[in-house]
Amino acid sequence: APESPLSSAEESVKSQQEEQMCQASIQEPSETSESQPGTPLPLPLPGHAGLSIQEMVAMSPELDTYAITKKVKEVLTDNNLGQRLFGESILGLTQGSVSDLLARPKPWHKLSLKGREPFVRMQLWLNDPRNVEKLMDMKRMEKKAYMKRRHSSIGESHLLESGLSGSDLTQSASPQNLSQQHQQQQQQQQQHQPHLKKPRVVLAPEEKEALKRAYQQKPYPSPKTIEELASQLNLKTSTVINWFHNYRSRIRRELFIEEIQAAAGEGGSPSARPGKSGGEGDNSCDGTESDSTAEGRPSGSEERRGLLESPNLSHRDEEGEAEFPSASGTSRPRGGIIDSLFGIPESVSTAPATATATPCRNPKDSSLRKKKAANLNNIIHRLEKAANRDEPHEWEF
DNA sequence: TTGGAGTCAATAGG
DNA sequence: CCTATTGACTCCAA
Numbered sequence: 031a032p033e034s035p036l037s038s039a040e041e042s043v044k045s046q047q048e049e050q051m052c053q054a055s056i057q058e059p060s061e062t063s064e065s066q067p068g069t070p071l072p073l074p075l076p077g078h079a080g081l082s083i084q085e086m087v088a089m090s091p092e093l094d095t096y097a098i099t100k101k102v103k104e105v106l107t108d109n110n111l112g113q114r115l116f117g118e119s120i121l122g123l124t125q126g127s128v129s130d131l132l133a134r135p136k137p138w139h140k141l142s143l144k145g146r147e148p149f150v151r152m153q154l155w156l157n158d159p160r161n162v163e164k165l166m167d168m169k170r171m172e173k174k175a176y177m178k179r180r181h182s183s184i185g186e187s188h189l190l191e192s193g194l195s196g197s198d199l200t201q202s203a204s205p206q207n208l209s210q211q212h213q214q215q216q217q218q219q220q221q222h223q224p225h226l227k228k229p230r231v232v233l234a235p236e237e238k239e240a241l242k243r244a245y246q247q248k249p250y251p252s253p254k255t256i257e258e259l260a261s262q263l264n265l266k267t268s269t270v271i272n273w274f275h276n277y278r279s280r281i282r283r284e285l286f287i288e289e290i291q292a293a294a295g296e297g298g299s300p301s302a303r304p305g306k307s308g309g310e311g312d313n314s315c316d317g318t319e320s321d322s323t324a325e326g327r328p329s330g331s332e333e334r335r336g337l338l339e340s341p342n343l344s345h346r347d348e349e350g351e352a353e354f355p356s357a358s359g360t361s362r363p364r365g366g367i368i369d370s371l372f373g374i375p376e377s378v379s380t381a382p383a384t385a386t387a388t389p390c391r392n393p394k395d396s397s398l399r400k401k402k403a404a405n406l407n408n409i410i411h412r413l414e415k416a417a418n419r420d421e422p423h424e425w426e427f
Numbered sequence: 428t429t430g431g432a433g434t435c436a437a438t439a440g441g
Numbered sequence: 442c443c444t445a446t447t448g449a450c451t452c453c454a455a
Contacts, residue, residue: 113444114443123433124435124436125443125445126435126444126446127434127435127436129443129446130433130446133444133445136432141432142433142453144452145432145433228449230436230437230438230449231447231449232447233447233448250430269448272447273448275429275430275431276447276448279431279432280447282431430455432451432452432453433450433452434451434452435447435450435451436447436450437448437449438445438446439446439447440446441443441445
């Protein structure tokens with residue numbers, strides 16, 4: 031059988047430091063008004079023998095994040111479900127985070143325990159088709175509540191929302207109750223005056239350009255350099271610092287994406303080279319080091335991929351017989367709950383459309399060049415640090 | 428302290 | 442409404 035369910039039972043618990051179960055009270059959007067200590071969000075699957083998700087995350091086998099997000103996106107769009115509702119009620123994340131996650135999932139092996147959590151939740155959610163129905167119900171209820179509110183408010187005053195027992199997710203329900211909230215609480219608690227919000231900095235295109243150029247010179251600018259940049263661009267130092275943090279982080283993620291896509295097998299479709307990458311900027315050049323772009327890529331010769339190359343690419347076999355082996359009902363003899371939940375990787379990668387995402391690990395790939403360049407920058411940075419010296423430079427604007 | 432990871436939430440476009 | 446982008450922030454580890 032060509033399909034080899036990865037069924038990797040390998041241990042992922044390697045050297046994980048102690049985990050602190052930080053927990054926050056969460057109430058589930060469903061009937062039980064009580065939140066059981068341990069499970070922030072109502073886990074999609076009821077019978078988890080009291081396992082907290084972090085425990086499940088720790089025990090989870092390797093998941094194909096790309097396949098999962100692909101499937102989730104498909105399910106959401108097919109059913110007209112939005113990222114907001116899905117994120118808030120299923121993942122405990124805000125819409126923006128969900129969008130990001132779905133658009134650029136990092137490969138499983140590059141995720142921290144925390145980062146894996148959303149993917150485990152998604153997988154769990156996908157495992158039971160009934161979950162979609164539930165979400166749709168929630169959506170309906172939300173709309174209903176909205177209509178109601180709209181009416182009453184017009185007529186007279188207010189809201190008094192309290193009512194909504196159990197399943198209200200109108201607005202009080204889910205959005206905030208996850209553990210991360212202390213974060214925003216802090217941020218928002220600075221609302222002494224009804225309107226003192228910091229106006230969110232929006233960098234002008236030229237400023238971003240300049241910062242990108244500076245990044246290409248030095249991905250890890252020294253404090254001194256940062257100061258200079260800040261003053262020259264007339265930005266706060268902290269803004270420049272944040273920009274570099276974010277940019278590095280996002281560049282890194284781009285590389286992961288390419289890695290995944292490459293591993294999933296490319297080629298098939300109409301070239302589809304994601305080379306677009308934003309109208310501007312686009313790293314591409316790594317300044318420094320020798321680049322020696324001498325690679326001849328004579329059409330036709332695909333040297334380096336001779337052996338082990340992921341098979342299936344374009345065209346998928348229609349027909350998705352393999353349905354979700356629901357874990358409900360009979361208990362597993364010994365495979366364990368986890369197995370029943372995750373042990374069916376095929377179900378995900380077998381998404382009705384495009385089964386492509388081949389879980390194969392196949393690091394060898396041309397796109398790795400950029401990654402290497404990035405690593406080089408990193409190394410350079412550290413060497414400079416070690417040498418403890420700051421050198422001149424010049425970013426002309 | 429610095430950098431990375433993960434997010435939030437404001438906001439720009441549809 | 443919804444989604445994508447992105448500056449800022451929290452938490453952690455080195």
